[in-house]
Amino acid sequence: MSRTDPDSCPGVLRLHDAADGPLARIRVPGGQLTPEQMQTLAEAARELADGNIELTSRGNVQLRQVRDAAALEERLTAAGLLPSASHERVRNIIASPLAGRVGGWADVHPLVPALDAGLQADARLAELPGRVLFTLDDGRGDVSGLGGDIGVHAVDENSFALLLAGADSGIRVTADDAVELMLAAAHGFLELRDGQWRLHEIPDGVTQLTEHLHTSRPGLETSTSGVEVTGHHDIPIGWLTQADNRVALGAGVRLGSLPARTAEFIAAIEHPILITPWRSLVIADLDEWTAEQVVRVLAPMGLIFDANSPWLLASACAGAPGCAKSLTDVRADVAEAVESGRVVPSGAPQFAQEGLDAEEVVASGRQHWSGCDRRCGRPRGAVTDVIATPDGYRIDPAD
Structure with a gap:
């Protein structure tokens, strides 16, 4: 499948002309937001857009009806949410939200900034289509089944399977070498593509890219014990006890639309925030008293802490x-x-x-x-x- 039309995936510097007005998509690698960044998004939503922050299925966010694109760019840049003009649309990275805190084989969150920095440091990788998706799964299988193009899936504490187009390539890599191999795969994709936006669109693309990596990087470790990748709908919701006995709160967001006022309350908690690919949030590293107060305040504002909510x-x-x-x-x-x-x-x-x-x-x-x-x-x-x-x-x- 060869594409003849250009990739029109929106960003901050190239807005989408939606029927209700300009739409900006802001990449949030690994879904990781600081409280200050959440506050910036809340203020931008209220003052420059329609008053809501939309959560996407890639753990990114969108603002609709943007009234001042230049002011939005300035605010996001100052907050560290737009670190690269050339690479802004290729920073599509999903990571297991609970990694390093609740369950899983390995903490993949440290790989997120390393992969993001590697993408931005390479001028050629700015040519990646805005639809290419990188996934970092801690072994529980929550994000590997979400249709990524290039990903790693933990098989033990320090070993990852390389996934290509959502399937196990058979290649194994250590945590220290995972980012380098994913970047090499991204280069291989660019060499193979003929207008395609996604790896699965390239005829025999997975086989070709796997062979390319073996040729360009002789000595790659392989395994015949494959990782089974399936789609899960296991949204982390409610009270989640972390390995350090602190609390992470998983919060559902109705239809993925977070009002700016609610976002400001979340920012005021002053704890790490993770946007999930299920259009929900995780507020992490809370003590029990603070977690109780958060639920008491935010549940009446519409956040969902009940895993059985329709x-x-x-x-x-x-x-x-x-x-x-x-x-x-x-x-x-x-x-x-x-x-x-x-x-x-x-x-x-x-x-x-x-x-x-x-x-x-x-x-x-x-x-x-x-x-x-x-x-x-x-x-x-x-x-x-x-x-x-x-x-x-x-x-x-x-x-």
């Missing part, structure tokens, strides 16, 4: 008025469905239906609501699709 089952595309292709305001429809009890954890088997009014839609389990058949933002794995058509909603059950 809000965690539903996702949606931008919908109208944000997207000109959307046939309806799907976010309003899914919100009403959740609040009225029509998004249910489980029930009778879901059957295909069509021609439904919004208030007639009842769906169980994981579900994604879309304003058209493109199904933008659809999560991976078994998901029931609720799709707007000219004749009403259509339900396509999960496979």
Whole structure:
């Protein structure tokens, strides 16, 4: 598959002209935010955009209806959220949010700044398409199944499997050499691509890139014991006891839209913040008393600390008025469905239906609501699709 149209993935310096106004996408490698950076985003959302911070499925954030692009660029640069003009759109790095704190084989978070710095230091890698995704999995399997192009997956405390297009390449690497090998794979992708945006689009791309790495780096360790990569929907929610006996709080965000005022309260906690690829947050390194106060304050503001909340089952595309292709305001429809009890954890088997009014839609389990058949933002794995058509909603059950 060869692309003839240019990669139009938005950033801060190249906004997307959405139906409701300019949209800026801000890369947050590894989802790692300082309290000061969260405060900057909250102020920018309130003063320069529509008042909300959108969380994306790559652990990045977006601001809609940007009114002053120059002022936004200035603020983000000062906060360290725009460290490179040339490489801003290629800094797509997802890491296991709980790594080094709760479970997993290895703490992959130190690899994030190293990989980010390596990307920015190499002028050629600015040519990577903005859709290329790097994944760093601590071995629990939470991010390896999210469709990355180049990733590492811990198999023990100091050994990683190299994943290419989400599959185990058979190559093994130590933690010390993981970043260097991922950067080499990124160069190999650039040599192989012929307009393609993703590694899986290159015919026999994984085999070609694996052979390229063996040729360019003789002596690479290999293994015949493969890592099984599957998609998980295991959002870290609620009270999570860290290995050091401190507390991490996982907080769901309704449809991934975080109000600026709520973000300011999160920043005021003055603890590390992690944006997850499930459009949620982790607030880390809390003592028990502080964690209790955080839940007491932020739960009434809409953050979700209950792992059984139906809000965690539903996702949606931008919908109208944000997207000109959307046939309806799907976010309003899914919100009403959740609040009225029509998004249910489980029930009778879901059957295909069509021609439904919004208030007639009842769906169980994981579900994604879309304003058209493109199904933008659809999560991976078994998901029931609720799709707007000219004749009403259509339900396509999960496979």
